[in-house]
Amino acid sequence: xxxxxxxxxxxxxxxxxxxxxxxxxxxxxxxxxxxxxxxxxxxxxxxxxxxxxxxxxxxxxxxxxxxxxxxxxxxxxxxxxxxxxxxxxxxxxxxxxxxxxxxxxxxxxxxxxxxxxxxxx
Numbered sequence: 001x002x003x004x005x006x007x008x009x010x011x012x013x014x015x016x017x018x019x020x021x022x023x024x025x026x027x028x029x030x031x032x033x034x035x036x037x038x039x040x041x042x043x044x045x046x047x048x049x050x051x052x053x054x055x056x057x058x059x060x061x062x063x064x065x066x067x068x069x070x071x072x073x074x075x076x077x078x079x080x081x082x083x084x085x086x087x088x089x090x091x092x093x094x095x096x097x098x099x100x101x102x103x104x105x106x107x108x109x110x111x112x113x114x115x116x117x118x119x120x121x
Contacts, residue, residue, distance in 0.1 A: 035063070038070040040079035048079060048092035054102055055115030059087050064111070071105050078105075090119070 042048075056068055065082045072080035072091055082089035091102065099116040106113055 035067055035070055037066060038073045040073045041076065042094075043079065045079070045092055048094055050093040050096055051119045052091045052093065052097065052102065053115070053117055053119050054089050054091055054113060056082065056087055056089055056106070056111050057114045058109075058111040059084055067109055068106065068111050071109050071111075072102075075105060088115075 059065055059068055059082065062084065065084050068082045068089060069080050072078050072089065077094035078091060078097075079093075080089045080091040091097075099113070102116050103113040
């Protein structure tokens with residue numbers, strides 16, 4: 001009987017892993033599927049005169065990084081690259097931004113802006 005229970009548990013675990021691999025998903029369990037990547041229309045960094053380093057609370061996996069980047073990259077004139085390890089993003093903008101505007105871009109997500117500062121190159 002214990003062998004049957006162990007085999008059933010292994011089969012269930014394998015099915016869940018295969019489902020996640022087939023349908024996408026992130027490790028945090030918050031997201032059922034990984035969102036499609038949103039890229040900035042203009043990817044030439046030299047076209048963005050303003051650069052900001054922002055702290056983002058709540059990112060725990062690669063899916064979270066993509067969701068945070070998508071929140072920024074969906075706005076025209078902004079390009080961002082997030083980093084999970086430091087829980088930060090570098091945001092490039094074609095116009096000067098205020099902290100409030102950056103926080104508003106994240107307002108539709110489960111992430112919180114924790115730091116916002118302009119970086120001079």
